[in-house]
Amino acid sequence: MIITVDAPDIYRPGIDDVVRVFYPGCTIKTGNPDIGADxxxxxxxxxxxxxLLARGQLKSEAGESGHLEQSQLKHGINERHEARRLARLVVFRLLEKFTHGQPSPWGIMTGIRPAKVVHRLLDEGFTASEVKAKLADEFAVTPDKAELVTGIALFQRHYLADEPSCSHKVGVYIGIPFCPSRCLYCSFPAYPRDKHRQWLAPFVDALLREIEATGRALRSNPLSVSLSCIYIGGGTPTCLEPAQLDAVLASANRHLRTADTTEFTVEGGRPETLTAEIIGICQAAGVDRLSINPQTMQNRTLQAVGRQHTVSDVVLAMERARTAGFATINMDVIAGLPGETVKDMRDTMEQITVLRPENLSLHTLAVKKASRLRWEVSKQPMPSATETAAMMEIARHRAQMQGMLPYYMYRQKNTLGNQENIGYTLPGHECLYNIMTIEESHTVLGLGAGAGSKYLRPDGVYINQFNPKEPWLYIKRLDEVIKKKETGLDEATKKV
Ligand code: SF4
Incomplete structure (x- = not known):
């Protein structure tokens, strides 16, 4: 499928993403009336x-055509911003009419963070009902998604208050780039541990240096930065040797944690790594939020996607974690795994309900460029968009029956059915780190291989910076990594 788009460059950003919502994988060419196109x-x-007026025209190879206009009162708007939105909306409505369908419940919201739009509208003084109406009219979002994202934004408001100290409150993410094996759909820096075992010890040594240097930079910052939360993810941090994990946690406690730190998460990406010893180490280090990630409670799927654990491992890890007394346990579930059906999701959620986690992170499967799945997707029995949407609905219903509320969300490219990822929580157990990082509301420092730092400067500009994702490059470039972090933190807390 070849599609040509003839639009002034200034309005072009985002149009291609909208076209791909309707025609994933199509070739988009810059409009030249002489190019042959479907x-x-x-x-x-x-x-x-x-x-401000946007006009669109569609012509197909088969001779069909359509015209459309969308307008917006020009007074008091960011003209360039609104012109781009109108251009995207015209494209969406034209293709919707042409294809007789709406392939994405998110309309022209093709970006990662729809809640940001809601926060902007609430900041501009619109009421929640007005925001929902605007999402439907101006962004072509379906009423249920408008309700979802508005509810999430309202929930987050008090965490994201525009207080002057916002830029002084930071979070820390520590990335451990090893896993027992690589999942079919994985696109993270996650190197199979046994194959790369020789890098474990030097990586941990380098990480301990980065933690210590970051602690020094935080303490010496003239604006007395306050560290709210620490999140250790990856990869699977709990696949390190017990002594290595112990050293990382002890270092985080010694150099990073302060009286202001109210949340300390460790992600047990693979339940089979949560041995009694590892759980004991996390508990002794004061970890208060543990993530136990089954992704599904169907053994045949776990095997098919290359996870080396069973449902029994999940149940055992949960029993150990409960006995250890962690305040908050999160479980990750993915809707749309290869070969799964709506019945599988219903069964998975029934089993999760019995385990009663305080947090549920519900993801839609995304076919990512860096994953094995991308190359195998045509051979895999993938659930349809309708089935994936039904799975999300089952999980949503179950979460709500347990008294959970959706409290953060984000979207990714190439998700099945253009669905989203949602974090649910029992009241009082929301993960601050997730809100801070997804909404880009605070500076989050990323330590370890592949970790991204997000610096929120006082002038509102957000700067992303990434550590090398390969453990060997991370080790080699550690001095440079530390220097960049010190400079980034200075910039983020500088007076404007
Ligand atoms: S557990 Fe997570 S990080 Fe590890 S391979 Fe699977 S998806 Fe990747």
Whole structure:
């Protein structure tokens, strides 16, 4: 499928993403009326006082055509921003009419963080009902998704208060880039542990140096930065040798944690790594949030996607964690795993309900470029968009029956059925780190291989910086990594 788009460059950002919502994998060419194409789109935006007006025209190879206009009062708006939105909306509505369907419940919200739009509208003084109406009219979002994202944004408001100290409150993420094996769908820095065993000890040594240097930078910052939360993820941190994990946790406690740190998470990406010894180490170090990630409670799927554990491992890890007394336990579940059905999701959620985690992170399967799945997807029995949406609905219903509320969400490219990822929580157990990092509301320092630091400067500009994802490069470039972190932190806390 070849689609040409003829639109001024200034309005072009985002149009291609909207086209791909309807035609994933299509070839999009910049509009030239002479190029042969299955569909030709022509988009113009201009001012006709007092309106900003977007006009679109669609012509297909088969001779079908369509026209559409969308307008917006020009007064008091960010003109460039709104012109781009109108251009995307015209493309969406034209293709919706042409294809007789709406392939994404998120309309033209193709970005990662839909809640940010809601926060902006709430900041501009719109009520929750007005926001939902705007999402439907101006972003083509379905009513249920508008309800979902508005509810989440309202929940988050008090965490994201625009207080002057916002830039002084930071979170820390520590990435451990090893796993027992690599899952079929994985795109994270996760090197099979046994194959890369020689890098474990030097990586941990380097990480301990970075933790110590970061602690020094935080303490010496003139604005007395306060560290709210520590999150150790990866990879699977709990697949380190017990002494190595113990050293990382002890170092985080010694150099990073302060009286202001109210949350300390360790991700047990693979339940079979949560031995009694590892759980004891986490508990003794004061970890208060543990993530036990089954992804599914179907043994045949676990095997098919390359996870080397069973449902019994999940149940055992949960029993150990409960006995140890962690305040909050999270479980991750994925909707849309190869070969899974709606019945499987119903069964998975029934089993999860029995285990009663305080947090549930519900993901939609995304076919990512860096995953094995990307190359095998045509051979895999993938659930349809409708089935995936039904799975999400079952999980949502179950979470709500348990008294959970959705409290953060984000979207990814290439998810089945254009669905989203949602964090659910029992009241009082919400993960601050997830809110801070997903909503980009605070500075989050990323330590370890592949970890990203997000610096929120006082002028509102957000700067991303990544550590090398390969453990050997991370070790080699450690001095540079530490230097960049010190500079980034200074920039983020500088007075404007
Ligand atoms: S457990 Fe997570 S990080 Fe590890 S391979 Fe699987 S998806 Fe990747």
């Amino acid at each position: 569909i030709k789109l022509n988009i113009m935006v201009d001012v006709q006082q007092p309106y």
